[in-house]
Amino acid sequence: MNPYQSDYTDYTLINQEASEWILKTDRGLTAEEQDQFSDWLARSKAHKEAYVKHRWGWEELDRLAGLQTTHDLPVNPDLLIGWEAPHSSKKWLRKWKETSLAVAAIWVLGTFLIYTQFNPSDVEELSKNTPVVVERIRQMDLQDGSSIELNHDAAVLVDYSAEERRVQLLAGEASFDIAKDPKRPFVVDVSGIRFRALGTIFNVRYNQNEVDLIVTEGRVQVMEQEDEYVEETQTPAHEPIVEQSQRAIVTLTENRPNIQVLEIDSHQIIDELIWRPELIDFNQEPLSVIVDEFNRRNKVKMKIDDEQLTSLRLTSIFWSDNVEGFVRLLESNFEVSARWSGENLILLSRNR
């Protein structure tokens, strides 16, 4: 039976299988299971969604890790029998919820998070190993030298074999920087649509019923579904090659996907790929260097308008697009005053 043509989806079964795969991946898949799992995921969007959902639920349960209070007691499988939270109070609960919401909001807005408090006079004291935690875009370095950057919502499954380097994009958006290997094509599989690349940099965004490909370097061939499916349709597959500075928008429909190839200029590419701010890491850098780094990457520029500030050195990690957060940090911790000059310029000077 062709899974693409079936109009009946058995969600109960899919959920059951998804939960079974979670337990299997939790104990570690054998090589054989790895293949079966990939096949299972590839069967439909519903399969992938069920897997992502169950994985979320499985991980949520980790919040309870270490709920037991003492070390002396043996492990108790019935720990939760009769377990009650210590004097639950509704009023308190609400407050907690509000606080965590506020925290979440700030988390999204600001991007520098952990930062040890210090003032300009004890800059030297700051440990080089100050741990900094940020929700960075995840980067995966693969064994062949290729790398994948995952946007916040992305999930991928890497499946390398002797003949093919295959990555399934299950959800969200990712950028691929592919190492050349003519013998082993690199294929990104998005809901049956395959993007085949040889030594290329490109970005794929999977959103509902649309897949958006942008090629920044090299060429990518767009291929429909799996081969057996193409054969069944009996019309030659339309498999366009997308060149550098082009984008392809693939609309997933019931039958054949619709592939549209468009030109895209460098400005548009920057706009489209804006989700890829870099994490810049400053270690005892003078403010002038830091300002340059930010200015190179942003429309809003900063200018040091005070001799005294040029010698200020900082250690911190910032998202390259977080000019505002950086200016706030300067204002609150370094006696710097910032003022706007026109629409895109911020002047920095010492507080007086």
Add this chain to the structure above:
Amino acid sequence: MNDPEKTQSQWFLDEVLPHEGDLRAWLRSRFSSLNDLDDIIQDAYERMMKAHTSGPIVNPRAFLFVVTRNLALNRIRESKIEDGKIVEFDPLNVVDDSVIPSEKAAKSEEVQILVKAIQSLPTRCRQIITLRKIYGLSQKEVAKTLNISVSTVEAQGSIGLRKCMQHFRQLGYQTRKKK
């Protein structure tokens, strides 16, 4: 002044960072073949901060160890998958009596829902999920503790997860989308 950003970083400094030394030593002793410990720890911190912003964490130390171990195991599996081997590991013994689970977190609605979901499970499922998730035992260790087969742990565990998901759905407990 109310400064949530401080709260966030203060939480990290107070509740998470103090365990880094132990964590590192433990990681080094259990996963001596891994050479990118810093990476793993950094990833674990990120997961923690993400989890912290989207809900309460009952016992940050235990959570940190659980997450770190999962990440470390994933790396080992990735690198050894060709052999078809499943890597064994020792029990996770991370409870520290000086660390008392957060009462605040335990009282939170989220934790109540998670606990109730587990409480509502049939006995075997409940025991399996309790040992795996609260005590952080591996599936193999769970099997040994309950004196059942590994395949029973897997089968009953997946039923448990499915029932928990149903429970979550009924209570409207779901993925909190950020952004």
